[in-house]
Amino acid sequence: MTSDPVIKVRGLKTAFGPQVVHDNLDIDVYQGEIIGVVGGSGTGKSVLLRSIIGLLHPVAGSIEVLGKDIIGMSQHELLELAVRWGVLFQHGALFTSLTVAQNIEAPLREHTKMPQQLMDEIASYKLSMVGLPPDAGAKFPAELSGGMIKRAALARSLALDPDILFLDEPTSGLDPIGAAAFDGLIRRLRDALGLTVFLVTHDLDTLHAVCDRIAVLAEKRVIVIGAMDDMLACEHPWVREYFHGPRSRAAGLHKAAGDGPQG
Amino acid sequence: MTAGDERPSFELVTDDEGATVRLAGAWTVETAGPLFQELQLLRLPGRGRLILDGAALSAVDTAGAWLIYRLGREARKNNLAVDLAAMRGPHRSLIDEVAANDAPCPVTPPHKLGAVQLLEDLGKGTADLWREGLKFVSFVGLVVVTIGRTLLQPQRLRFTSVVYHMEQVGVRAMPIVGLMAFLLGIVIAQQGEFQLRRFGAEVFVVDLVAISILREIAILITAIMLAGRSGSAFTAQIGTMVLNEEIDAMRTLGIDPIETLVLPRLFAIVLMTPLLTFYSDIIGIFGGGLFSWLALDMTPAAFIDRLNAAITTDSFLVGIIKAPFFAAVIALAGCFEGLKVSGGAESVGKQTTRSVVESIFLVIVLDAAFAVFFSAINM
Numbered sequence: 222m223t224s225d226p227v228i229k230v231r232g233l234k235t236a237f238g239p240q241v242v243h244d245n246l247d248i249d250v251y252q253g254e255i256i257g258v259v260g261g262s263g264t265g266k267s268v269l270l271r272s273i274i275g276l277l278h279p280v281a282g283s284i285e286v287l288g289k290d291i292i293g294m295s296q297h298e299l300l301e302l303a304v305r306w307g308v309l310f311q312h313g314a315l316f317t318s319l320t321v322a323q324n325i326e327a328p329l330r331e332h333t334k335m336p337q338q339l340m341d342e343i344a345s346y347k348l349s350m351v352g353l354p355p356d357a358g359a360k361f362p363a364e365l366s367g368g369m370i371k372r373a374a375l376a377r378s379l380a381l382d383p384d385i386l387f388l389d390e391p392t393s394g395l396d397p398i399g400a401a402a403f404d405g406l407i408r409r410l411r412d413a414l415g416l417t418v419f420l421v422t423h424d425l426d427t428l429h430a431v432c433d434r435i436a437v438l439a440e441k442r443v444i445v446i447g448a449m450d451d452m453l454a455c456e457h458p459w460v461r462e463y464f465h466g467p468r469s470r471a472a473g474l475h476k477a478a479g480d481g482p483q484g
Numbered sequence: 485m486t487a488g489d490e491r492p493s494f495e496l497v498t499d500d501e502g503a504t505v506r507l508a509g510a511w512t513v514e515t516a517g518p519l520f521q522e523l524q525l526l527r528l529p530g531r532g533r534l535i536l537d538g539a540a541l542s543a544v545d546t547a548g549a550w551l552i553y554r555l556g557r558e559a560r561k562n563n564l565a566v567d568l569a570a571m572r573g574p575h576r577s578l579i580d581e582v583a584a585n586d587a588p589c590p591v592t593p594p595h596k597l598g599a600v601q602l603l604e605d606l607g608k609g610t611a612d613l614w615r616e617g618l619k620f621v622s623f624v625g626l627v628v629v630t631i632g633r634t635l636l637q638p639q640r641l642r643f644t645s646v647v648y649h650m651e652q653v654g655v656r657a658m659p660i661v662g663l664m665a666f667l668l669g670i671v672i673a674q675q676g677e678f679q680l681r682r683f684g685a686e687v688f689v690v691d692l693v694a695i696s697i698l699r700e701i702a703i704l705i706t707a708i709m710l711a712g713r714s715g716s717a718f719t720a721q722i723g724t725m726v727l728n729e730e731i732d733a734m735r736t737l738g739i740d741p742i743e744t745l746v747l748p749r750l751f752a753i754v755l756m757t758p759l760l761t762f763y764s765d766i767i768g769i770f771g772g773g774l775f776s777w778l779a780l781d782m783t784p785a786a787f788i789d790r791l792n793a794a795i796t797t798d799s800f801l802v803g804i805i806k807a808p809f810f811a812a813v814i815a816l817a818g819c820f821e822g823l824k825v826s827g828g829a830e831s832v833g834k835q836t837t838r839s840v841v842e843s844i845f846l847v848i849v850l851d852a853a854f855a856v857f858f859s860a861i862n863m
């Protein structure tokens with residue numbers, strides 16, 4: 222972990238008409254770390270993610286990704302930078318007119334020069350990495366289950382071997398075994414590729430298993446950021462409720478922090 | 485895409501025990517294409533062992549690791565023992581990762597041979613045409629039953645929705661329908677005058693304009709505009725709802741999609757089309773009159789005089805009676821095609837095209853049937 226953040230957000234303010242989603246929000250994400258972003262529904266996790274990747278224009282503040290200022294960037298510059306990150310949208314956002322394998326090949330076709338055979342092979346191993354059976358390759362998104370869509374979208378976001386991976390609730394809709402396998406995959410890729418992962422999730426197991434740091438979004442900003450121990454020590458009522466609630470007990474967080482008997 | 489500046493390369497060195505491939509530079513997804521092609525030209529020795537030496541690699545991502553793994557896989561096929569000991573740790577774990585995921589997948593659904601596929605498509609198309617026809621008839625039946633139920637319980641009618649669609653279908657179509665009718669009125673007057681002048685019968689331009697507009701042109705242009713404007717919109721709206729599982733949600737909530745989606749659109753368009761037709765009658769005749777005045781020096785008073793002599797109530801009724809029927813066809817085809825959407829965005833486009841083509845086709849067919857009918861009853 223180096224000292225220069227790959228993502229640096231300062232004084233971010235976003236709003237939809239009169240509704241302010243973020244106000245004066247700061248967050249840093251460092252090279253090679255997996256940061257988990259949590260917060261109640263509608264606190265603006267997805268909006269934050271979309272702002273960082275330049276899909277939404279904030280009202281005020283600055284956003285730097287990989288040392289470049291996102292705000293005020295031309296569409297063309299943004300496209301060039303976008304090659305270096307992969308995004309898994311909350312609802313998959315697969316191209317419905319392409320098969321799963323063609324979805325994975327789409328970014329390869331757009332940004333690199335490679336023969337079809339190699340593209341097919343890359344699509345095959347990505348598909349297998351995210352835990353999809355080979356026959357899913359020729360299926361269209363409409364023929365997939367919810368969890369399979371998530372996996373296919375993850376495979377597409379990994380297609381270009383990005384430096385930064387933005388994942389919006391990747392494990393929601395996955396069975397627990399699949400979710401655990403996913404956690405393992407993210408960790409292995411991070412270790413091998415030095416990937417930086419911006420992970421929006423509600424899954425306490427994932428937070429516990431893979432995240433180096435956790436950022437909690439509430440009251441329109443990041444109220445606390447740090448390792449799991451910091452979360453457990455935090456006094457903010459929402460954070461207490463979240464990390465000390467019944468579900469966190471199931472995830473074994475208390476034992477990890479060594480506070481109290483299990484419920 | 486990991487930034488790596490060094491040009492990727494490899495070099496094959498053979499020795500007594502086999503060979504060593506020295507890999508260097510950045511093996512990443514950007515460079516994988518050319519590397520893949522160069523690697524295909526590599527001739528590996530027939531036996532012994534192959535050392536893959538990755539000490540000089542500056543960057544490797546999964547695409548690069550895949551190429552290295554592939555190289556090893558080829559070597560094993562050649563009965564070479566592959567030695568990865570000289571790869572650096574992280575690179576090895578990447579190679580292991582892709583190796584564990586070597587499972588070729590099909591990219592597209594299986595295709596048949598061209599001619600076979602063509603024959604199959606033809607047969608399927610013919611059978612589908614019949615089946616579609618049956619489905620459409622049963623859909624119309626379902627709508628009629630739902631209308632019957634709604635008539636018995638009028639409070640079930642979504643009144644707000646009907647009014648909303650009346651505005652979308654009717655009021656908002658006025659500028660374009662009016663413009664079309666106006667221009668057609670001028671064109672008919674101009675063409676008619678050109679032909680009739682040869683017989684010195686320019687005055688019959690009025691008859692020509694009035695009768696053709698009232699009986700055919702106004703209703704046809706209105707119906708065609710509605711098919712393009714509203715029928716297509718019905719298909720796209722309902723089709724997108726199907727994709728979004730909204731129709732399924734309605735069914736599970738006990739909300740009848742026919743009642744909530746189809747009936748308001750059907751009622752709105754059936755109510756508005758006669759009004760729109762009446763409106764284009766007026767604008768079309770006005771266009772013809774304007775042309776006669778400016779180009780033929782026929783005063784408005786003379787035009788109206790002639791108009792009175794030329795048309796009867798029947799001419800007007802022939803046009804207006806057809807309106808609700810054409811409207812119903814457009815709404816039914818639009819909604820029917822919308823409910824048939826499945827899969828993805830492409831399907832919405834396909835069904836929308838079909839709905840427009842189908843409804844215009846059916847309108848023309850119905851128009852021909854009406855022509856026969858009206859002449860049989862001397863109207």
Ligand SMILES: Nc1ncnc2c1ncn2[C@@H]1O[C@H](COP(=O)(O)OP(=O)(O)OP(=O)(O)O)[C@@H](O)[C@H]1O
Pocket residue numbers: 237242260261262263264265266267268269311
């Ligand atoms: N396109 C939009 N137009 C208007 N408001 C929006 C839009 N997108 C998001 N919002 C609002 O911004 C707020 C934050 O939404 P966001 O999608 O970021 O929530 P979230 O934290 O991702 O929630 P969840 O965990 O449920 O996904 C919500 O109140 C939402 O209503």
Ligand SMILES: [Mg+2]
Pocket residue numbers: 266267268311389
């Ligand atoms: Mg969200």
